[in-house]
Amino acid sequence: MRATEQARRVAFVVALNPSLIGIGAQATNDSFVIFFVSLALFAGERFFAHPSAARWSLLTTASALAPLAKGNGLVVLPAVAAAFLASLLAARRGLDRQPRRLVSPFVGWAVVVAIALGAFFPFGDHYRLFSLPFDDRADASGMRAARDAFVVRPGVRSIPDALLTFRVVDLLQHPTIDNGVAPIPLSRTSLWSTLYGRFHFSRYASWPPSWQSKSGAVEAVGRIAFVLGLPAAALLGATIVGRAGTWLPTAARQSRAALPSPATTLVDVAVAGYLAFIVAFALA
């Protein structure tokens, strides 16, 4: 996450992303959770490179506020904890001359976050309402694991259909979805297609209703964005698979020698955690 030229360019493009701009224009807690998780990742990268009290404070404050802004902010906590563990393991391998200097910050971080969540996170309310510690109102009771099931207003219909498809042709044919009952366009039933559509085109989801558009010119903009986003999506997808390929042998051998750096661990676990979260949510 260092301020390389490449990172600056990517940050510039991300800043123009219509999905993020759309979220920023709405009065919801989404902007807050994006901000606090981003701040935790940024402060974490800087802290694990060069620990200091100021960076620890920023990391801890952002880590505590992210889940309080929105429940899925919880996912950043395992990423930060994993980065702390990676730094401690690196210290035990002798890569760090002061191995104990990270124990107190780790314990302090965990205590502050636990107190903040214990005091303010509505675990109890959610448990009373949903019999779960989290708010889970998804109803996918009609979904089948291996084959398509009838769902009244389909999103995900089966695991293969949801996770093993990327319906780019359908996205180009139907750059916007409706929110009706009919399972058309099919991109709505494919997890990765839906994410891709929502991220690259503000009109894809046709939500809020005032953002709907059937203008040919507007749909053409969406089609162009979908095509132009493909090289970046392919590179990112290949990179995520490649990163998984570096972690799996390390985990299988339970080898500490080849563990990635704390900053790399932070990014990798955050990416894996949020992907796992949306897969779990989609299949819940």
Place this chain on the structure above:
Amino acid sequence: MKDIFVLPAVLAFAALFAQALSTLGQSARGRGLARLVTAATALLAVAYLVDVAALAWQLVPEDWVEGR
């Protein structure tokens, strides 16, 4: 399946992408591919701008714009 469920990690995804693009550009074989991805992503930024501008124009209240 809303994108907000993964968007909190947008910085991590962006960092991974920037790192991958940088790594790709360091090899002679990958340089062309890196240029292709960079060019497509730059044009994508223009498409984003047009998308947001069109949305903003659509959302401007009718009585703010004469003759629309």
